Amino acid sequence: MAMVVDSLRLYERLAATVRGQIETRTFRPGDRLPSVRELSRSSGVSVSTVLDAYRLLEDQGLIRPRPQSGYYVRATFSPRAAEPSRSAPLAMTVDFDRSELQEAMLRAMGREDVVQLGFALPDPDLLPHERLARLTSRVAREHPEASYGYGPVSGHRALREQIAQRTFVAGAAVSPDEMVITSGCQEALSLALQSAVPRGGVVAVESPCHAGILQAIYQSGLRSLEIATSTRDGICIEALEEAALNGIAAGDPILGCVVSPNFQNPLGFLMSDADKQRLVDLSRRYGMTLIEDDIYGDLGYEVERPRVLRSFEGGEDVLLCSSFSKTLAPGYRIGWCIAGRRHADLRRLKYGLNVSAPSLPQLVIAEFLSNGGYDQYLRRARKAYAASVHRMGDAIARVFPAGTRMTQPQGSFVLWVELPSGADATRLYGEALSRGILLAPGRLFSAQDGYGSCVRLTASQWSSKVDEAVTALGKMLRG
Amino acid sequence: MAMVVDSLRLYERLAATVRGQIETRTFRPGDRLPSVRELSRSSGVSVSTVLDAYRLLEDQGLIRPRPQSGYYVRATFSPRAAEPSRSAPLAMTVDFDRSELQEAMLRAMGREDVVQLGFALPDPDLLPHERLARLTSRVAREHPEASYGYGPVSGHRALREQIAQRTFVAGAAVSPDEMVITSGCQEALSLALQSAVPRGGVVAVESPCHAGILQAIYQSGLRSLEIATSTRDGICIEALEEAALNGIAAGDPILGCVVSPNFQNPLGFLMSDADKQRLVDLSRRYGMTLIEDDIYGDLGYEVERPRVLRSFEGGEDVLLCSSFSKTLAPGYRIGWCIAGRRHADLRRLKYGLNVSAPSLPQLVIAEFLSNGGYDQYLRRARKAYAASVHRMGDAIARVFPAGTRMTQPQGSFVLWVELPSGADATRLYGEALSRGILLAPGRLFSAQDGYGSCVRLTASQWSSKVDEAVTALGKMLRG
Incomplete structure (x- = not known):
């Protein structure tokens, strides 16, 4: 050498x-x-x-x-593509409706001729759907009660045990009895919010954050407060503390806080353990219930399994929400909420909402997890997503105009891109869609009017088609 | 002769x-x-x-x-068992929590040594679960996208088409495009309420009614108003009109009304077509949105398929909710809401709640319905339920104390029993449970303190075990 x-x-x-x-x-x-x-x-x-x-x-x-x-x-990009700056603190909001935009995006998702960079869909070729289909045949035959009976309100115990085992690997010893199986992470977040925050209460969120979180807050009759968030370190704890103090002073305290410390969508950051502990401490000091969205927790590029907030000192009351939609089968709609002492509340809400989750997909996933091979599959998926995200990052750095900034995600499969000043992301979205490319404009990630020059691009798959799409986006931006 | x-x-x-x-x-x-x-x-x-x-x-x-x-x-009982009288109008309520009772019942449902007369479960031996399991194997193999993709927010079109065809038989020509597939009828009711009634609004309900309706109202941040209901004719239209006028006079109008004109749970009545038309007219006159729970609509003893409210003049805005939980597979958690002009609203709410219903059970049911045989199966089920309900009615008339009254259901598989004055149904529930018999006490069917001497008994199956259980209940009541 x-x-x-x-x-x-x-x-x-x-x-x-x-x-x-x-x-x-x-x-x-x-x-x-x-x-x-x-x-x-x-x-x-x-x-x-x-x-x-x-x-x-x-x-x-x-x-x-x-x-x-x-x-x-580690995940790094060429120096040309700097990271976006920390978001600015934003005002309180009581409403969030991007349904027109979402409807248009959903229509486009269904089109074969559209390159899909808009929704955070995992790579179908990576997902173990063939094995799941074989298991489905067997489980359907062996468990007729999955069809003719109502399943348990909290979900099937076999699945809850598997989830508890995996949560232990993420640092938290939890019981299958403090968990409710839900229709995906989205429903888990809704139920967690409803159980933890009285109607009308204020919920702090990272900004930008996944539209689903804002929708869950709004549909639960709550108000959201967007907090400045660093693309690298996560929610700004000082800004959150300031907002908490302001809320108390105004007699309108922050009662809940939804965060995704592990590979947040859309930013992809991983909070440090020290910051996670500070966040837990702060939530206890100001009486905010933490709700953790850990849906990407298993998809880190370098860290096999980062810790969940519940595993930190004082974290017993954190409501932990997740699902298998990014790692196994989005179409199964199986998620969960680990609710601790709020378990009975959550169970009651689930029963009142839709009785219980469907049985068959629960039993199939439980079987898949208990038969081993999931970790091996996850290692492969993590590696593949790291590679495709980096390839897209490289391509963006190459073809997007100078001044473009983007995140350096530590996990998941999306990139958050800040276009050079003056560029209108919603316009780019429209132009791209007319040319068969679907992306997610920044305004989907805030209830405010921010992020008008940002887009989120999904990079779960890399192909020549995706390469061409990114090149075409670069050309559109260069005008 | x-x-x-x-x-x-x-x-x-x-x-x-x-x-x-x-x-x-x-x-x-x-x-x-x-x-x-x-x-x-x-x-x-x-x-x-x-x-x-x-x-x-x-x-x-x-x-x-x-x-x-x-x-x-026709369905009739011995003259000894008279029908319960019409319920009295009751006050407005903002809360409904029977979770302690429901938890205890759910625990008992899971016990093998308990005779299950408490939940409205269809007869497993009647349900076509073997055929559904075979279809599941095939559909899982042929539709890998049911696993790796998110399904359409409104649900799979193949299923929506089948439901639209069946709704046409119930008298209403609807489009698959005005429908959202949900996680059971319970979720359909929740979404319908949220789309039709602004938070805090008043919703009229039949009294007694299914606990799930009261829970959906309460969890959606609404208030319920229980309306006098006849065990034979359904909601008392005069009482509803009076309540509507009172609400308008008080500046707090009734904004929605949930009814089950076809074989209501727990009363089993079938409203006449004339009364259905009057109900639709009244709802339009007073600006109440009607939400129809038609979950038992296919299970009439004598009428093959009674009309839904939407099929009546002026009924276009009725939100029609139902599911396959009583007729095909409770464990699949597949229901629907036909929302008409509120379809976009409902779709947005479904997306924000849990994105979409799981794909596989939708495709399996669509396949089952399109392959024929469903109507034949329903004919068999209707006949079987009529027979078992009548057998239980006969047994109750024989062994319960004099003065017992019960409904003469026209469909479904439950009986509403009013014990002779002085008898405490909650006490009977406790005593029965300690002897391995689960029944549903009357207080589950009202947010008020009414129905303390009523019980609902499920009669979907008749067996010597059920016969013995009813005899044992009679002995307990005779002391």
Whole structure:
């Protein structure tokens, strides 16, 4: 291995070499770097020098260690595409209706001739739908009661046990008895909000955030308050604290807070453990119930399974919502809410809303999870999504106009892109749609009028068609 | 055939003979009587005398003609068991919480050692679950997108088409495009209420009515107003009009009204077409949106398919809610709301609540319905439920204390029983449960404190076990 010889110390020189390998994409984001022993041998330096070099690169945010596994290249983009700046704090809102836009997008989703970068759909080719179909045949035959009986209100225990096991891996020891199976994460969020926040109450949210969260708040008769959020670190805890204090002073306190610390949609950030603990502490100090949307929690590029808020000290009252829609089967509509002491409330709300979740998909997923292979599949999916997101990032950096900024997601499969000043994202959305490309304009991610120059692009699949679509978007923007 | 000879006219004597055959249960409710020609021949009277006799029995409410089919024995009970009286008008209510009772009932439902007369569950042996399981295997294999994709927000068109066809048979020509597939009838009612009545508004309901309706009203942030209802004719239209006028006078008008004209749960009545038209007229006059719960509409004993409110003049704005939970597969959680001009609203609410209904059960039911055989199955089910309800009615009349009253349902598979004055239904519920019999106490069917001496018993199945349970209940009541 050729070494750059200059005034730097030995480990700094080695680090520069490795950085060069990363910059030239010899090692791409998500790739494992040579082991410490291998690099020591190949570069002729001591093991401790290699360790120093890797630690330097880690401090620089370029690589990341994984216990018992080695060092991996972190998600980064070319310096040309800077990250969007932190969003500004925004005003309270009581209404959110983007139904016209959503209807138009839904119509486009159904069209075969449209390149689908608009909805956060997982890659069908990755999802284990064939195995699920085979399991469905067997479970339908073996469990006639899944058809002729009403299932348990909280959901089938076999599935709840599997979910509790997986939640344990995310750091939280929970019981299957404090959980309710729902029709997807969206319903889990609705029920969590209704159980935790009295009608008319204020709920803080990250800004930007997934439209579904704003809809759930509005449809539950609540008000949303959008909080400044960093594209890299998550919700700004200082801004949240300030808003909490303002609310108390005004006699209209923030009663709930919906956050997605793990690979938020649309920003893709992963909150640090320290910030997660601060968030939990803050929620307790000001009497805000935290509702965590963890739907992308299993889809981190480098971290196998980040911790959920419930696993932090004082986090027992966090309502944890998620689903299998991004990882197994969107069409099954199976999600859950781990509700802790609010379990009876949530169960009552679920019963009153639609009695219980359908039985068959629950039993099929429980079978799939208990038979193993899910983690292996997730590893493959994580790697694939990291690769396709990075390819789209590269393409955007190449073809979008100068001044474009975009996120550096740590997980999930979407990119948040801020167009150069003056560019109108809603107009781009319209023009793109007329040319057979569906994207999500920024105004879908806020109940305010913000994000007019932002778009979210789904990058769950990379193909020449997607490549061409991104190139076409670049051309539209260059006018 | 032996004839009773007395001072009566010939046709009256013939009618008395036939009545005797019905009273001795030679011909049981639901049975077809001899054709006019057969009886003319067998009794040696003219065809017109037989027609006169049959018409007399029809006027007496004992038999019923079916076009192109003949005369059938109507649902009647022994004179000993009178019907409960009309319920009294009750006050407005903003809250309804029977969760403790419901939780206890749900726990009991899961126990194998409990005779289940408490929930309105269809008979598993009647439901076509084996055929549905076979279809499930095929559909899962042929439609991988049912797993990997999000289904349409309004539901799959194949199913909506089948439902529109069936609604046409119920008298209303509707388009598949004005319908949203939901997670059961309960969710359909919730969404219908939310789309039709602004938060805080007043909704009139039949009293008693299904607990789910009261829960849906309360969880949607609305208030309920219970209206006097006849066990035989349905909601008292005069009482509803009076309540509507009072509401307008008080500046707090009734904005919605949930009714089940076809075989209401728990009373089992079938409203006459004349009353249905009056109800539609009244709703238009006072600006109340009608929401029809038609979940038992296909389960009439004598009427193959009664008309839905939408089919009456001026009924275009009635929101029609139903599901397959009583007729095909409770565990599938598939229902619908035909929303007419409110369709876009309902779609938006469904999307915000839980995106869409799961795909696979929709496609399976669509396949089942389009392959025929559903009507044949329904005929069998209707006959079976009529028989088991009548057997339970007979048993109650035999073993319950004198003074017991009960409904004479025209469809569905439940009986509403009013215990003799002084009897405490909640106490009976507790005592029965401790002896392994689950029933539904009357307080579940009102947000007021009424119906303390009423119970609903499910009679979807008749067996020696159920027979023994009813006998045991009678003993408990006799002390």
